Amino acid sequence: MSELRRIVIVGAGLAGASAAVALREREFDGEILLLGADPHPPYELPALSKGILLGDADEPDWVEGADQGITLKRGVTATRVELGARLVLDDSGGEHRYDRLVLATGSRPRSLPVPGSGLPGLRTLRSLDDSLALRSAFAEAERVVIVGAGWIGSEAAAAARKHGAEVTVVDQVSAPLHAVLGDEVAGVFRELHTEHGVRWRLGERVAEFTGGPGGVNGVRLQSGDELPADVVLVAVGAAPRVELAHVAGLELADDGGVCVDAGLRTAAPDVYAIGDIAAHFHPRYGKRVRVEHWDTAKNHGTHVAGNLIGENEPYLNSPYFFSDQYDLGCEYRGLADPDTDELVVRGDLASREFIAFWLRDGRVAAAMNVNSWDDGDALTSLVDGRATVTAEQLKNGALS
Structure with missing residues (x-):
């Protein structure tokens, strides 16, 4: 598109950096400006509570390609967005005009409103x-x-x-x-x-x-x-960083995120929101969903790149995350309500080698494999397809 020459991305975490990299991979040849407060190059977060914290690694997985044809400004915080003027201002006095804007400002650790919450040495884990x-x-x-x-x-x-x-x-x-x-x-x-x-x-x-x-x-x-x-x-959760969006006049959802449609667009012309802050209308669930996991951040970024350059595709991925604790590893796909959904267990909970399913109205809403690694693709298909199955089929039948 000849009029699209400059895309500004506010937030140089995984979501924002993935969007920038995907734009280049899609051969967008205009200017890409990536603004981030973190002094480090863009990186993925999982290792922070896993390999690095355990002492098994000293560095996270850096986002590959974030330094190729992308203007990355580190240690810079956007302070205001002027939607009418298509302008982003930052705390170093910079003014950045955009043709399209992506907000990927992420989240911050929540605090507890109790006495002593401001004491030195009280730790959180985000960076x-x-x-x-x-x-x-x-x-x-x-x-x-x-x-x-x-x-x-x-x-x-x-x-x-x-x-x-x-x-x-x-x-x-x-x-x-x-x-x-x-x-x-x-x-x-x-x-x-x-x-x-x-x-x-x-x-x-x-x-x-x-x-x-x-x-x-x-x-x-x-x-x-x-x-x-x-x-x-x-470690009591995270709060989306939506101050910039709120002051700019963008609509916020009940969960505090920025309202975006199925294609991750806000109601403001040429403004998108992705990652932790995006309260995304998910066609599969028929409601807004806001997910604070690395997989969503990465895939939001990759997906929004196509819509920035003219595609109009809904984001349909199911939420996904993984965890490692001692000798237990697990992967979770989907979106369950454990208070109301039916739990079905394939395998043995006591052995810590099993697959847990959550059924809603006879359909697979979510699945989690624990120390069981052979059926990942099948689980993804069951969750993405909202497969209609019985508990007996999930316990004893073929999953493929």
Whole structure:
């Protein structure tokens, strides 16, 4: 398209960088400007809570091609978008005009609104620098308290145990990963961590982070119990960075994300939103879906590149993520509601080698393989096709 000469992408994480790389791969020959606050080149996040935190790697997977024909400005934060003027302003005084704009501003770790939440040394995990610093702290710590029993908290607990620290995990839920997996499957992860020495304070809330000018040194629970700690990690989820979009006047969804249509477009002309901030109308689910996983960020970026240069294709991928904890590896595909969907288990939960399915109205809504690696393509097909099956077929029949 002759009038399309300049694309500005705000956010140089995986989503934004993937969009830039895919534009070049699609032979877009105009200018691509990628703005990012992180001082590092674009990288993928999974290693931050896995290989790097465990000490098995020192670097993440860098986004290949992000330095080829792309203007990358690192350590720069966009401060305002003027939709009418098609202009992005940044904190270094730069003004960047665009023909098309992609917002890929990602998310930030949530904090807990309790006394002591501003104490020095209270840790979160979102960036490469966070991961490297936390790994060093784990290696020196005797006692670690992790607030939050989601995926980041669970993987961090495994890493801290590998480094030899005593680990206590605090969460108000009844089991780790309960919101995603439900009671029965979440129990597998609870027992796994218990066998590796993790102590649980489940069904409990944090009242205060304790410490002083020298830093945080513990967690006080609402029960009154005090948990002394050399390291305290807060892993209670992430919040989308939508301030830029909100001030610009873009519509926000109930979950806080930026409203985009099936093709990842906002209602503003030539403005798109991808990755963690995108509340995407997903045709497969008939509703808005916002997913904070690396696979969605990467695939949003690759997909939006085509729509930026004139295609008009809906994004149809099912959510996907993976996790490694001790000797357990798993992959999850789809979008389940464990409170209402029917759980079907193929294999044996106790052996930690199984496939869990969640059925909704007789269709496969989600599937998770645990230490079972032969049926990935079949599981993807079942989830993407929302296959109509019986529980007996899933337990004992052929999956292909």
